[in-house]
Amino acid sequence: xxxxxxxxxxxxxxxxxxxxxxxxxxxxxxxxxxxxxxxxxxxxxxxxxxxxxxxxxxxxxxxxxxxxxxxxxxxxxxxxxxxxxxxxxxxxxxxxxxxxxxxxxxxxxxxxxxxxxxxxxxxxxxxxxxxxxxxxxxxxxxxxxxxxxxxxxxxxxxxxxxxxxxxxxxxxxxxxxxxxxxxxxxxxxxxxxxxxxxxxxxxxxxxxxxxxxxxxxxxxxxxxxxxxxxxxxxxxxxxxxxxxxxxxxxxxxxxxxxxxxxxxxxxxxxxxxxxxxxxxxxxxxxxxxxxxxxxxxxxxxxxxxxxxxxxxxxxxxxxxxxxxxxxxxxxxxxxxxxxxxxxxxxxxxxxxxxxxxxxxxxxxxxxxxxxxxxxxxxxxxxxxxxxxxxxxxxxxxxxxxxxxxxxxxxxxxxxxxxxxxxxxxxxxxxxxxxxxxxxxxxxxxxxxxxxxxxxxxxxxxxxxxxxxxxxxxxxxxxxxxxxxxxxxxxxxxxxxxxxxxxxxxxxxxxxxxxxxxxxxxxxxxxxxxxxxxxxxxxxxxxxxxxxxxxxxxxxxxxxxxxxxxxxxxxxxxxxxxxxxxxxxxxxxxxxxxxxxxxxxxxxxxxxxxxxxxxxxxxxxxxxxxxxxxxxxxxxxxxxxxxxxxxxxxxxxxxxxxxxxxxxxxxxxxxxxxxxxxxxxxxxxxxxxxxxxxx
Numbered sequence: 001x002x003x004x005x006x007x008x009x010x011x012x013x014x015x016x017x018x019x020x021x022x023x024x025x026x027x028x029x030x031x032x033x034x035x036x037x038x039x040x041x042x043x044x045x046x047x048x049x050x051x052x053x054x055x056x057x058x059x060x061x062x063x064x065x066x067x068x069x070x071x072x073x074x075x076x077x078x079x080x081x082x083x084x085x086x087x088x089x090x091x092x093x094x095x096x097x098x099x100x101x102x103x104x105x106x107x108x109x110x111x112x113x114x115x116x117x118x119x120x121x122x123x124x125x126x127x128x129x130x131x132x133x134x135x136x137x138x139x140x141x142x143x144x145x146x147x148x149x150x151x152x153x154x155x156x157x158x159x160x161x162x163x164x165x166x167x168x169x170x171x172x173x174x175x176x177x178x179x180x181x182x183x184x185x186x187x188x189x190x191x192x193x194x195x196x197x198x199x200x201x202x203x204x205x206x207x208x209x210x211x212x213x214x215x216x217x218x219x220x221x222x223x224x225x226x227x228x229x230x231x232x233x234x235x236x237x238x239x240x241x242x243x244x245x246x247x248x249x250x251x252x253x254x255x256x257x258x259x260x261x262x263x264x265x266x267x268x269x270x271x272x273x274x275x276x277x278x279x280x281x282x283x284x285x286x287x288x289x290x291x292x293x294x295x296x297x298x299x300x301x302x303x304x305x306x307x308x309x310x311x312x313x314x315x316x317x318x319x320x321x322x323x324x325x326x327x328x329x330x331x332x333x334x335x336x337x338x339x340x341x342x343x344x345x346x347x348x349x350x351x352x353x354x355x356x357x358x359x360x361x362x363x364x365x366x367x368x369x370x371x372x373x374x375x376x377x378x379x380x381x382x383x384x385x386x387x388x389x390x391x392x393x394x395x396x397x398x399x400x401x402x403x404x405x406x407x408x409x410x411x412x413x414x415x416x417x418x419x420x421x422x423x424x425x426x427x428x429x430x431x432x433x434x435x436x437x438x439x440x441x442x443x444x445x446x447x448x449x450x451x452x453x454x455x456x457x458x459x460x461x462x463x464x465x466x467x468x469x470x471x472x473x474x475x476x477x478x479x480x481x482x483x484x485x486x487x488x489x490x491x492x493x494x495x496x497x498x499x500x501x502x503x504x505x506x507x508x509x510x511x512x513x514x515x516x517x518x519x520x521x522x523x524x525x526x527x528x529x530x531x532x533x534x535x536x537x538x539x540x541x542x543x544x545x546x547x548x549x550x551x552x553x554x555x556x557x558x559x560x561x562x563x564x565x566x567x568x569x570x571x572x573x574x575x576x577x578x579x580x581x582x583x584x585x586x587x588x589x590x591x592x593x594x595x596x597x598x599x600x601x602x603x604x605x606x607x608x609x610x611x612x613x614x615x616x617x618x619x620x621x622x623x624x625x626x627x628x629x630x631x632x633x634x635x636x637x638x639x640x641x642x643x644x645x646x647x648x649x650x651x652x653x654x655x656x657x658x659x660x661x662x663x664x665x666x667x668x669x670x671x672x673x674x675x676x677x678x679x680x681x682x683x684x685x686x687x688x689x690x691x692x693x694x
Contacts, residue, residue: 003059003066007085010052010095011134014102017045018127025120038120042127043106049134050099053092060092067140067204079199086140086203090343090542093533094137094275097347098268101354102130104514108358109259111510112365116257118162125162126263129155133268137275142191142201145276149187149240152269153180159264160256169255176249183239183246190232194283197225207282207544214286230283230290237273241327243297247305248616250324254316258361261316262354265323271346274330278339282544285337291549292422295335299416299427301328302434304614309441311610314371315360318445322397323353325434332427333412336419337549344533345408348525352396352405355518359390362511363449366504367456373445378454382504387450389515394446396522398439398578401569404526407562409435410569411534411555418554435574439581447589456504527562535559 021042025033069084105126113119132155136148161173197213198206216225242250254261264270277284284290306325312318326349333342364371366383380387396405416427532538535556545552569575588595600607612618
């Protein structure tokens with residue numbers, strides 16, 4: 001098989017199986033495929049892509065890369081719109097991460113969605129999602145990148161709103177779609193700007209002209225052209241990778257089934273923005289201003305969005321806010337020009353975050369679709385495999401030495417300290433404090449779910465007071481607000497939680513097998529991949545780091561091997577902060593559960609701020625949305641109905657009618673009327689002539 005055919009097979013196998021399962025498994029063109037046929041077919045498609053991606057990675061390690069056009073889609077004048085592939089170290093790594101996590105999610109879905117009536121439709125969607133992400137990461141031009149970018153947004157809309165009969169799911173997928181449109185508007189402006197000044201959509205041709213572009217100013221301003229282009233591109237990354245203030249869609253996207261939460265928020269959609277900035281590193285390296293904006297926004301997310309996870313009660317929302325925080329860490333690495341570190345954390349995060357999401361889904365299964373952590377406790381003895389795998393994922397997430405997350409997070413913190421862009425000091429201390437916050441909310445989840453008193457045998461009413469938090473659900477809007485926000489105990493399957501299913505029980509093997517495999521990668525991925533990815537030049541020319549950005553050189557200077565680095569980690573400040581978060585969580589939610597309630601009362605304004613998520617949602621719904629509605633209503637009533645319909649269209653019709661009515665009066669058919677008009681005309685003419693002469 002030629003290389004080009006292999007790349008086509010990898011990209012198109014999930015598409016083909018998605019189309020077949022969607023058309024012939026859901027009743028759209030028949031249901032002859034069935035549930036078993038649908039999951040076997042789509043898993044086969046993703047498995048083929050995964051095997052092909054491993055082969056491509058091996059070829060890239062052997063020095064075989066590819067950059068070329070598959071076919072020309074359209075041609076306007078001399079401008080070619082092409083579909084092609086760029087297979088280099090960055091692409092190969094992303095292909096393996098995307099297909100491996102997708103394969104785990106496909107297998108897991110067999111057990112998790114076994115009783116769902118939309119079973120075949122779900123498999124079709126997630127296979128289509130995999131195709132969209134592969135097209136995004138394999139593209140060699142900005143047109144195809146934008147196609148994949150929009151495709152993952154479209155399929156995520158379908159998946160977040162999978163339970164379309166639930167109003168909160170409809171609200172969530174519309175919210176995700178609208179917020180991403182804001183980001184995509186900036187993204188397409190950045191692409192258009194680069195195309196306007198380079199005359200090409202191809203990466204290689206654009207990157208070859210960055211030195212010339214670096215000397216140009218944006219017309220009519222003192223801004224550098226590349227700074228404007230980079231900021232516009234990063235707005236797109238802010239939407240896809242959920243950076244503040246465009247992060248608001250991601251927590252609500254938990255309305256989708258848990259497997260897609262893992263797929264969207266671990267390895268694929270939310271990391272598209274991180275990948276895009278790394279891919280465009282030759283452009284971003286030319287704009288210190290853009291890098292400063294990136295590192296500050298990332299630092300804000302790493303710390304302040306992570307804090308929101310401490311007050312969440314829905315197990316999936318805690319992990320979602322963890323994703324927001326970890327995306328902030330990746331963005332900090334991008335702003336520090338440590339692009340390889342950002343991609344390294346993207347990879348390690350994909351494994352342990354997919355593990356935590358799928359583990360949370362296993363807990364939800366065991367709890368008969370109750371997602372509220374206040375109804376759990378003591379699950380360790382009922383769900384031992386889920387317990388140990390989620391513990392491994394938690395240890396990786398908080399950055400425990402020798403676990404995968406430690407190697408990537410520690411280097412992000414060091415890169416922020418070594419960066420020479422404005423805002424680097426803030427980023428360093430924010431990521432450092434974020435270690436404590438991550439440890440606090442992670443172990444809070446762990447202790448509330450797996451340790452302590454068993455609380456799942458209690459009947460919970462809608463206004464149930466949780467004694468550990470000291471508040472009612474109804475009083476604070478959890479589960480009872482207009483859009484179904486908050487930590488209420490609804491299940492993924494579109495029905496209210498209930499406790500009539502008996503004691504919790506371990507999930508079937510199709511659920512626990514992916515957990516075990518992801519747990520292994522959460523332990524060993526850091527050790528296996530840190531040397532080649534960060535210090536042995538794996539990325540080569542795929543990523544550009546300017547010589548005046550010293551972060552990567554500083555990290556290489558301090559590197560003495562993975563064992564020495566981990567041993568040193570036990571004496572570092574981040575490890576002390578990790579331990580502090582563990583101890584505080586242990587004391588507050590196991591030893592003395594009255595402490596959180598007392599803190600919530602004594603710090604009521606702070607708690608209210610966190611409970612309302614810094615009022616981002618309130619501002620969007622009550623200011624931006626109301627302004628947009630008022631503007632739309634004004635344009636409709638005043639512009640469409642008043643100006644266009646009323647004045648231009650209907651007004652012109654009325655004018656013609658009035659002119660016709662007047663003309664009808666003058667055209668009476670009587671000769672004396674015409675003679676009278678002629679006399680009047682002659683008199684007017686003579687009067688005008690006399691006046692002109694004198």
